[in-house]
Amino acid sequence: MTIGGSGDGRPSKNQRRDAARKKATKIRVEQRKKDRRNRVFVRGGIAVVGIALLAMIALVLVNSIRPAGPGPANMASDGVLIAEGMTAVKTSSLQPDSKTVPSKPDATGTVADIRVYADYLCPFCSQFEKANSDQIVKWVDSGAATVEIHPVSILTHKSSGTQYSLRAANAAACVANYSPDDFYAFNAALFAKQPKEGTAGLDDAAIKALVKKAGVNDELSEINACIDDTTYKSWVVASTDRALSGPLPNTEIEAITGTPTVLVNGKQYVGALDDPKEFAAFVLQSAGETYSTSTPTPEPVPAG
Template identity: 80%
Template sequence: MTIGGSGDGRPTKNHRRDAVRTKAKRIREEQKKKDRRNRVVLRGGIAAAGVAVVAVIALVIINSIPPVGPGPANMASDGVLIGEGMTPVVTTALQPDAKPIPSEPDATGTVADIRIYSDYLCPFCSQFETANSEQISQWVTSGAATVEIHPVSILTHKSSGSKYSLRAANAAACVANYAPKDFYAFNAILFEEQPEEGTVGHDDAAIKGLVKKAGVSSAVPKINECIDDTTFKSWVIASTDRAVSGPLPNTEVEAITGTPTVLVNGKQYVGALDDPKEFAAFVLQAAGETYSTSTPTPEPAPAG
């Protein structure tokens, strides 16, 4: 006689099935936990890798940007101011992040204050330069006027990727820095030999050739090195931004909206760019009666 139930002590079929299910469930749960851990690790690895990639890219970009240096000497106002006898006003270099120092116009009212914002790729600037450069030079030589020239580079992306506008403005700054007496001649030759908008423009070797053609005689090796290194690139960008964002000093004109922007005693010239007689009349009108009676009447230079 058997006491206490089944005599063989083995689990029943139902018990075995329940045990298998329990074990399978435990295995599945452990696998899910493992999968979750793997996903967390994977996401963390991807994030870390992404941060590393971003850091590398940032480092490359930072290393590719030259440090911001001082601006060119003789352009503390963001322009070259030329006075009687075509003599440029000497100023120290504008330090990084320093604000430009506006030139003070003649207080007597007997000298016309001409300020020109130009882009060396701008065909309208070339028209104005061709028509008026010689008569402006005559006025300034005699002391009837001063002229302040501000190179800007608003057409940097209009030269098939060569950034000619920026490079030309940098070259002008190089000449202003090392050979300020030759700046006006170099400014003129850049317009005389102006490439068409939308083309690649002159390469650096050609720009250095224009330095020679303009008759620059001093510090040419330093100027050429300055052109090769685009030494004043950061300054050109900053000064252009100041011109287009404003305010413009000594005028009610808020900022330049195009080139050329020509101001005479703070008043903007909006007449024909290729008519020297019209510009001469505007100079007389803007300068006022004192100017017209105290100085020689400016006459347009003879053609040819």
């Protein structure tokens, strides 16, 4: 038997080289096809991620820049007017483009018109409320005065990013809308539990607990939802802007420059915030009637 001859059936060197070239060409073609498929998948994946990111951004923008809704009921003047018997004066809610409706002072001149612009994070507002709330309640309850509370949020940036000032003012608007006769008690409760500037302030759960403590029962679930949704956020911002830009109705004071801004019959109180006797004397002077520091029941002016 002959071994290694030309008839052994093995491919020649040239045949092996051609086969190697064909195999390499096939591998390159397959790799190019694979690369193209991968590029398509990557581009498709990027497109899907991009669309998802755009959708998320759009959702955030929609939620953060919601169209302004109607303002709260019973705050057509941007404040809650509380009259004899500590009963809130009822008004309809206003559309965002509607003008505010200023409250009309007593035409007889025998009822003191007290208005307070306050921020729930303002420590000076808390001083005034704690010192004067009891006597204001006596005056209003007896019919000797009215008090109108205007919540504003000029200290929103001073609560470690939680926007406490704005959230508290929104909660006050929620109470005014659903349970206006409990507004003054809730207003006092917010000041009694006032956090310090620069802190996170009360969270929404703590604010809702104060609503319940203020005596709200019938509309509690609606108010809680209103707080969670910051329903009147845009209204708080707009009403604060109106107070800062003016004009303030029924007064020669053009606009507020800080809080508290306290007006009695259109005149601004600039005395000690923590001295109830000084404030009572100012009420007497501004109202043009004689009031005692305990019960400001009008007395007739002696004949000259």
